[in-house]
Amino acid sequence: MRVSAKAEYACRAVLELTRYHEKAEVIHIGDIAVRQSIPEKYLVQILLQLQRAGLVKSKRGATGGYALARAPGEISLGDVIRAMDGALIAVESLSDDTNVSDQMSGQHVLKNVWMDVQDRLGEIMDGITFDEISRQAQKSLSMYYI
Amino acid sequence: MRVSAKAEYACRAVLELTRYHEKAEVIHIGDIAVRQSIPEKYLVQILLQLQRAGLVKSKRGATGGYALARAPGEISLGDVIRAMDGALIAVESLSDDTNVSDQMSGQHVLKNVWMDVQDRLGEIMDGITFDEISRQAQKSLSMYYI
DNA sequence: TATCATGTTGACTAAATTAGTAAACTAACG
DNA sequence: CGTTAGTTTACTAATTTAGTCAACATGATA
Ligand code: FES
Ligand code: FES
16 A cells, blocks of 8 residues: 655645645745755646645735645645545555446455445544644654754 | 555455365465456466465465465454555655655654554554455355345 | 476566656736 | 746656566376
């Protein structure tokens, strides 16, 4: 079960936006790209996808940029993964249509297993918000200042 | 987070072997391949990998074949996924070496998040054994006999 | 011991997906 | 207007996944 670079980039971008959420300002793609070491041209696609999912909002034109569409405490890891991949778990059998012919094979029962795992993974991932992640980041950073 | 075809094939193969576990017999690759619709030549690799992970054992030569190395109740979904992918969650940052330069970026803190998610996903997946999965399969099949 | 049916191994190829790039377009601000 | 920054779509390159092949090793059996 691998997490794509795209999904991790998306998380890092949201994390960066979280830091700027207090000041109600927008931040440029370029700044996010530099600060989080994400290829800028790739980040363009990612931010648009986040925007379509309603996690991020944009302001166009000069003085434009991006900002979170809602509070970091209301954006979860699960939200971001789903925004990128469509679902938390992508597996062949889950996208297939149900058919009776494979009742005998393991396909049907495994499908139920994956759905179960996906639900429970959702509980985990929806419980992790960027508010918390950001605070953890602050905490681990502060160790270096002691 | 996608589950590879290989991993699902592996689960189906183990499920098939589970059915034959009572009778202490081996079953040929070809039979598993046919019954579970898995490309036989591909299944060869998968079974060897399962074997190296200690989940499956083989008997060579004529009358050879495969069997589970331990009881289905002692083989979990997590075991099989780990046997195929090495870890439950594969993400760039988890395989990278730790370095201090990215403390400021989101990489370090996200790494911890992924490890957390992996642990919790492990608890879920290690709790699902092929014994249970197989019983579920029997149950859903029996509905068709009523 | 010959032979045949099986598992073992590693190298190979093809297909699909992912990651990344480019360029033309649109909107906003000054 | 002109400049800055987001939008959209199409394209390419790199990587990974899926699948194949052929030569080899092993064990039962006649
Ligand atoms: S009947 Fe085939 S997946 Fe449910
Ligand atoms: S310091 Fe870079 S991932 Fe932990």
